[in-house]
Each structure stands twice: as structure tokens, then as C-alpha cells.
Amino acid sequence: MAVVKLFGAWFSPYAYRVIWALKLKGIPYEYIEEDLRNKSPLLLQYNPIHKKVPVLVHDGKPICESTVILQYIDEIWPQNPLLPADPYDRAATLFWIKFADDKGYLMSKLYQTDGEEQQAAVKEWLEMLEVMEEHALIGGKKFFGGEEINMVDMAFSFVAYWLGVIEDVVGLEIFEPHKFPLVSLWIQNFKSIPVIKENLPDADKMFALLKHGREMMLASKSD
Amino acid sequence: MAGELVLLDFWPSPFGMRSRIALAEKGIPYEYREEDLRNKSDLLLQMNPVHKKIPVLIHNGKPVCESVIQVQYIDEVWHDKAPLIPSDPYQRAVARFWVDFVDKKIYDLGSKIWKTKGEEQANAKKEFIECLKLLEGELGDKTYFGGESLGYVDVALVPFYTWFYAYEKCGDFSIEAECPKMIAWVKRCMQKESVAKSLPEQEKVYEFVLQLKKLFGIE
Numbered sequence: 280m281a282v283v284k285l286f287g288a289w290f291s292p293y294a295y296r297v298i299w300a301l302k303l304k305g306i307p308y309e310y311i312e313e314d315l316r317n318k319s320p321l322l323l324q325y326n327p328i329h330k331k332v333p334v335l336v337h338d339g340k341p342i343c344e345s346t347v348i349l350q351y352i353d354e355i356w357p358q359n360p361l362l363p364a365d366p367y368d369r370a371a372t373l374f375w376i377k378f379a380d381d382k383g384y385l386m387s388k389l390y391q392t393d394g395e396e397q398q399a400a401v402k403e404w405l406e407m408l409e410v411m412e413e414h415a416l417i418g419g420k421k422f423f424g425g426e427e428i429n430m431v432d433m434a435f436s437f438v439a440y441w442l443g444v445i446e447d448v449v450g451l452e453i454f455e456p457h458k459f460p461l462v463s464l465w466i467q468n469f470k471s472i473p474v475i476k477e478n479l480p481d482a483d484k485m486f487a488l489l490k491h492g493r494e495m496m497l498a499s500k501s502d
Numbered sequence: 503m504a505g506e507l508v509l510l511d512f513w514p515s516p517f518g519m520r521s522r523i524a525l526a527e528k529g530i531p532y533e534y535r536e537e538d539l540r541n542k543s544d545l546l547l548q549m550n551p552v553h554k555k556i557p558v559l560i561h562n563g564k565p566v567c568e569s570v571i572q573v574q575y576i577d578e579v580w581h582d583k584a585p586l587i588p589s590d591p592y593q594r595a596v597a598r599f600w601v602d603f604v605d606k607k608i609y610d611l612g613s614k615i616w617k618t619k620g621e622e623q624a625n626a627k628k629e630f631i632e633c634l635k636l637l638e639g640e641l642g643d644k645t646y647f648g649g650e651s652l653g654y655v656d657v658a659l660v661p662f663y664t665w666f667y668a669y670e671k672c673g674d675f676s677i678e679a680e681c682p683k684m685i686a687w688v689k690r691c692m693q694k695e696s697v698a699k700s701l702p703e704q705e706k707v708y709e710f711v712l713q714l715k716k717l718f719g720i721e
Contacts (some may be wrong), residue, residue: 328603328636342595344602351595366578370566377568378552414552 283308284336286322288315290480290488292383292441293345294333296433300349302474304356346376349430361430372431375415375423379434382407386437389453390445390493393500397449404442404453408462411435416461421468432469439466444482448489505562507532510546512539513702514710516609517569518557519661524576526696527652528583570601573657587654597654600640600647604658607633612665616672616711617720627673634681641687652694660697663688667704668711 285301285308287294301308313322313332325334325341334341335348337355342348353361363369385407388400415423415431423431438454446453456463469475509525509532511518525532537546537556549558549565559566559575566575577586588594611633614626637659641647647655666677678685691697715721 337592340592342592342599344599347595347598347602350598351591354591354594366575367561367564367566369578370571370575373571373574374567377571410552 282336282338284311285309286311286313286319286325286334286336287332288313290485291332292386292437295436295478295480296345296430297333297335297348297352298478299433299474300352300361300430302478303359303361304352305358306352306356346380346430346434349433353430359427361424361433363429372423372429375431376434378410378415379431379437383437386441386445389451390448390489391496393497401451401453408438408454408459411438411462412459416465422465428469428472428475432465435465436469436475438462439469440479441485444485445489447486448493506560508535508560509533510535510537510543510549510556510558510560512537512556514664514707515556516661516665519664519700520569520657521557521559521572521576522700523652523657523660523696524573524586526700527586527657527694528576528580530576530580530583570605570658573654577654584651586648586652586657588648597647600637600655601658603633603636604655604662608659608662612662612669615669616715617718619721623673627675630669631677631680634677634684638681638683638687641683645690646687652691652696656691660688660691661701663691664701664704664707665711668708671708672711672715 283301283306285294285297287297287310289312298310311319311321313319315332318330322332322334323330325336326332326343329343331343333345333348334343335351336342337351342351349361362372382403385400385404389397389404392400415435422428423435442454454462470479507525507530509518509521511522511534513536522534535543535545537543539556542554545560546556546558547554549560550556550567553567555567557569557572559572561575561579566572574587588597608630611626611630615623615630618626640655647653647659670677692701
């Protein structure tokens with residue numbers, strides 16, 4: 280039986296994408312928690328270029344970058360597909376995955392800054408949410424994947440869950456549900472899916488971690 | 503299957519070049535339309551409302567945006583001619599990883615080289631060379647990243663060669679001196695008609711960069 284290992288970090292939305300994909304497809308795996316301040320030699324060996332999580336190791340062969348990992352998983356285990364079969368639909372789906380991936384930096388930009396820099400981050404968040412509302416969820420779809428979630432839903436998970444924790448940490452409300460009704464509905468639907476609901480990092484623990492990180496950052500700035 | 507193909511593009515764009523090479527490799531006829539990026543066409547704004555950027559590949563009236571996605575789409579639709587993406591899932595993952603690496607690093611670092619000076623430029627040059635060396639490591643002794651024929655990584659990376667002369671002039675360094683294997687690979691790619699006819703001359707790109715520097719008031 281082939282062995283699947285996943286190197287992740289408990290708070291990483293990128294690691295969770297892989298967890299959801301593996302669980303949706305019913306693939307057994309061994310999870311290895313990495314302390315990102317003290318990376319294991321094994322992680323550095325499997326991902327020498329970026330030294331990041333998640334890393335999937337299948338039959339001893341490492342695959343890095345969550346979007347690359349998810350495409351690999353979808354190809355090896357085609358049940359409960361994460362991408363459409365039609366080339367055009369797949370291209371459209373990959374477009375939104377890239378869009379979401381390219382906006383991931385907005386998480387740290389929001390909680391690791393203050394003043395003007397943070398204001399700029401808020402503006403970028405709102406612009407992204409507007410694009411999601413106007414262009415991504417067209418046709419009144421329940422999920423980006425239609426009736427079932429797909430890789431795009433997973434890619435936007437940072438909006439559905441992680442943003443809320445960051446808002447609490449910085450004390451700002453960026454996502455006002457009445458301004459983004461389609462995205463708001465999507466968030467509720469997404470978080471009610473069992474595999475998602477049962478596999479999310481503890482919000483209080485994450486709050487504590489990010490709050491601490493923010494306080495350290497602000498303290499070092501005032502030095 | 504062929505239908506109507508239009509590529510909205512801008513001649514010095516390394517991203518547009520990727521799609522040009524992919525289409526040429528497979529011998530697929532298409533209409534090339536040059537966009538004036540200071541005066542974008544209604545078609546471009548309609549076909550890429552989210553980013554308003556080129557290249558946009560329009561197939562039977564439907565847009566495919568993002569060059570990396572276009573190359574994959576072209577490879578899937580015209581899969582019987584000159585395959586670019588490996589058929590083995592693990593090799594595909596490796597190829598996608600390196601295309602992602604090129605996308606994350608090369609363009610931004612290259613831009614910093616021609617846009618900045620002093621310490622910022624020095625750091626960008628250093629990191630740029632380090633990235634090219636990592637790519638040389640991945641290439642190894644292979645003719646192309648794709649093995650015996652052009653592959654996904656080759657198509658994604660080789661267009662940036664057209665900007666190397668501009669980087670070298672602006673950054674006052676020699677890429678070939680630091681990364682001879684990379685330049686040897688480029689030369690092998692340039693012997694392919696699909697690559698040679700899809701890429702503009704380095705001198706022309708350098709002239710374009712000089713114009714941009716003037717426009718942005720960069721020394």
C-alpha cells in the first residue's frame with residue numbers, strides 16, 4: 280500500500296487545503312506537524328527550495344506548493360474530483376485558484392502592519408472581495424465548484440475562516456456581510472460542509488498566536 | 503477543434519511569448535493582435551475584466567487568461583501534437599513546481615534589476631543569479647527541461663532570455679559568466695523555429711526598457 284505523508288503547520292490554510300483534499304477522497308495519510316521556527320531536517324530535504332509547508336510525500340517522492348499538490352492528488356485519486364474535466368472549465372477554474380493564491384499575502388499584510396501600510400492592506404482586501412463578489416460567484420452557484428466544493432473553494436478558504444481571526448486580532452471589520460452578499464452566503468455554505476467544519480484550526484489558539492506575533496512586531500517597531 | 507483563435511498580446515511581454523511558443527510548437531494557426539497597453543481595446547477589457555492584462559487567448563470567443571494556464575490549455579486541447587506537459591503525474595508535479603518557481607521569482611527580480619539602483623539592485627542581481635543556478639540544477643544534463651523536447655518549464659522560462667540583455671546593461675553584469683549552462687540551454691531553444699520566431703530581439707527589448715525608464719523617471 281502506498282504511503283502518503285503530509286508535512287504541515289496547524290494554522291496554515293495551505294496545509295488545510297491538502298488535508299481537505301485527502302479526506303474528501305478518502306486517502307489515508309500520516310500527518311507530521313512542523314514547527315516553522317525550527318524546521319526538521321526532513322522538511323528541508325523534501326523542500327530545499329522554499330523550505331515551506333505543506334509538502335506531500337507519496338511513495339517517498341516529495342511534492343511542494345499546495346496548488347501543485349492538489350492537482351497531483353486529483354490526478355492520482357480521481358474520485359470526488361477537485362477540478363473539472365473539460366479543458367476550458369479547468370482553465371477557468373485554474374484562473375480563480377491563481378487569483379486566490381496571488382492574494383494570500385494579504386493575510387500577513389493585514390496583521391503585521393499598522394498605520395498607512397495597514398490602510399493600504401485594507402483597501403486591497405476590499406478590492407479583492409469586490410472582485411469575488413462581482414466576477415467569481417456568477418450564476419448563483421452554491422460553491423465555486425457548483426453543487427460541490429472544488430479547488431477554488433479551498434483556495435478561498437482564507438477568506439471564509441482565517442480573515443475572521445485576523446480581523447479580531449487587528450480590531451477591524453473588513454468583511455461586512457451586507458456589502459458582499461454572495462461571498463457571505465458562500466462562506467456560510469463552505470463552513471457547513473462536514474470535512475471543512477471538522478478540520479479547521481482552533482480559532483482561540485490562532486488568535487493567541489497571531490496576537491502575540493502582532494504585539495512582537497509593534498514592539499520592535501517602537502524600539 | 504481548431505476553431506477561431508486570437509491572442510491579445512504585447513510584443514515585449516515574456517508572458518505573451520509563452521503562448522506564442524506553445525502555439526508555434528504545435529503548428530496551430532492563430533490571429534495575433536497587438537495591444538497598446540496605454541489604450542487597451544474594448545475586447546481586452548471585456549475578455550479579462552478582472553486583471554485587464556495580456557496575454558489573453560480567445561478560443562471560439564471564450565477567453566483563457568494567465569499565460570501558464572494558456573499553455574496548459576493549449577497542451578490539453580491540441581494534445582496530439584508536440585506535448586509540452588509530461589504524462590506522468592509526478593513529472594507533471596515537478597514541472598508545475600518549477601513553472602511556479604519561475605513565476606514567483608524571475609519576473610520580479612528582473613524588474614528590480616532594471617528599475618532600481620544601489621543596494622536594492624545588488625540584492626536583486628544576487629538573488630536573480632541564485633535562482634538561475636537553481637534552475638540550472640534542475641536542468642542538469644538534459645537537453646531541455648522537458649528532456650529531449652521542449653517542455654512546460656522551457657516554454658515558461660525561455661521568454662525571459664529576451665530581457666537578459668536589458669538586465670545586464672542596467673545591472674552591469676554578465677549572466678552568461680555566472681550561468682553558462684543556462685545560456686547554453688537558451689541557445690539550444692533558440693535553434694527551434696517555434697522559439698526563434700516567437701521571441702523579439704534582445705536589443706529591441708532593451709530599447710523598450712530605456713523608454714520605460716524615461717517614462718517612469720528612472721535613472
